[in-house]
Amino acid sequence: MNPQRGAPVGANFRELRESQGFTGIKTIGPTLHDAIIEGEKGMSDKNLVFKVGEVKEKIAHGGSAIVRILISEETCGAKNFAFLVNTMKAGLNCNQTGTGHSHKEEHCMFGLSGSGGISVAGVKYQVKPNTAVFIPAGAMHFVWADEGGDFTYIIVYSPPGPEKEL
Numbered sequence: 001m002n003p004q005r006g007a008p009v010g011a012n013f014r015e016l017r018e019s020q021g022f023t024g025i026k027t028i029g030p031t032l033h034d035a036i037i038e039g040e041k042g043m044s045d046k047n048l049v050f051k052v053g054e055v056k057e058k059i060a061h062g063g064s065a066i067v068r069i070l071i072s073e074e075t076c077g078a079k080n081f082a083f084l085v086n087t088m089k090a091g092l093n094c095n096q097t098g099t100g101h102s103h104k105e106e107h108c109m110f111g112l113s114g115s116g117g118i119s120v121a122g123v124k125y126q127v128k129p130n131t132a133v134f135i136p137a138g139a140m141h142f143v144w145a146d147e148g149g150d151f152t153y154i155i156v157y158s159p160p161g162p163e164k165e166l
Contacts, residue, residue: 046076060166061094082160087152093144100142107157109133116151
């Protein structure tokens, strides 16, 4: 059952959060909508909120990309996926081998800003903001940024793993 916005925070909400293992609930108003979950049981030593400008940047793919690992097992204990925000530098690509690279994990890309693309199994796709691409496990692929500017995009690996090699 989904509580409606405006429902009072009461015993049922407290029982639900406790049964689900949530701790650190901070109520900033009289309604369920105003309740904020600050942390999860057993995770109090891990940050759960990340801002792109506040995470460590890594240079990857021979200097062609800036990689920011926001959510991973290392950053917050995520076990089933990793979430990265990458920027490919204008006019460059991560095709170091001539045929791209592959991962045993499936993943996806989502364009945020700029323009560029991805080659998946030899087929090139233009990717602009608000465009998603699925990369199957084992598919050879590489990303590029168009000449006009940098290309920033999200990568989600599931299961996680490739981000550990960056």
